[in-house]
Amino acid sequence: MPPMAIKALLFDLDGTLSETNSVHYLSWAEILKPHGYDVSWDFYRDRISGRLSPEVVADLFPDLSPEEGRKIADSKEANFRERSDTLEPLPGLTDFIGKWRERGMGISLVTNAPKENVLAMLRALDLEDAFEPVILASDVDAGKPDPAPYNAALEALGAPADEAVAFEDSPSGIASSVAAGIPTVGIASTHEPEDLEELGVDLVVRDFTDSRLDAFIAGR
Numbered sequence: 596m597p598p599m600a601i602k603a604l605l606f607d608l609d610g611t612l613s614e615t616n617s618v619h620y621l622s623w624a625e626i627l628k629p630h631g632y633d634v635s636w637d638f639y640r641d642r643i644s645g646r647l648s649p650e651v652v653a654d655l656f657p658d659l660s661p662e663e664g665r666k667i668a669d670s671k672e673a674n675f676r677e678r679s680d681t682l683e684p685l686p687g688l689t690d691f692i693g694k695w696r697e698r699g700m701g702i703s704l705v706t707n708a709p710k711e712n713v714l715a716m717l718r719a720l721d722l723e724d725a726f727e728p729v730i731l732a733s734d735v736d737a738g739k740p741d742p743a744p745y746n747a748a749l750e751a752l753g754a755p756a757d758e759a760v761a762f763e764d765s766p767s768g769i770a771s772s773v774a775a776g777i778p779t780v781g782i783a784s785t786h787e788p789e790d791l792e793e794l795g796v797d798l799v800v801r802d803f804t805d806s807r808l809d810a811f812i813a814g815r
Contacts, residue, residue, distance in 0.1 A: 606692075
């Protein structure tokens with residue numbers, strides 16, 4: 596059997612490894628309510644989901660000082676971490692990662708999440724040792740939707756874009772991986788499949804039990 600062309604699998608965190616939007620939604624709703632926002636699910640999806648917390652706060656509170664905005668963002672992230680022990684991996688994820696790692700595949704995490712959230716979530720999902728490297732938005736010049744995080748992961752793994760596959764659930768994440776030239780699988784945990792297809796992904800699945808995934812990776 597000839598060697599596979601794909602050498603690296605690059606995973607987003609929120610919404611890709613675990614369905615986290617419901618937890619983020621509860622955290623944002625609790626934190627923003629005293630500030631006059633009654634956060635609906637549509638508002639969360641359209642104005643918050645997939646964005647860095649400081650960007651969300653700057654958008655919703657343009658007149659706040661940086662220090663005041665940082666306090667709100669930090670409070671939201673602390674609230675989320677308190678809830679993170681309820682998280683579970685998406686179906687099939689743990690076996691999927693283990694199988695491809697045993698075959699010598701590079702496995703990386705590429706996320707906009709703050710480091711403290713990443714550590715809390717990986718502990719909750721029992722995936723603390725699953726990814727190398729872990730690329731954070733704070734490690735590079737710009738977070739998603741900029742391609743910089745994915746470019747950094749490719750460089751660290753020594754893999755060109757066409758020898759990697761990215762897994763993403765959000766428009767900003769997909770924009771990042773597609774801009775980096777990486778074939779991308781859309782995980783329809785937070786958006787409808789047809790919405791992800793319009794963003795330029797190569798395949799859309801609900802979770803990691805989809806039988807098409809192995810053929811997609813092995814056949815590239």
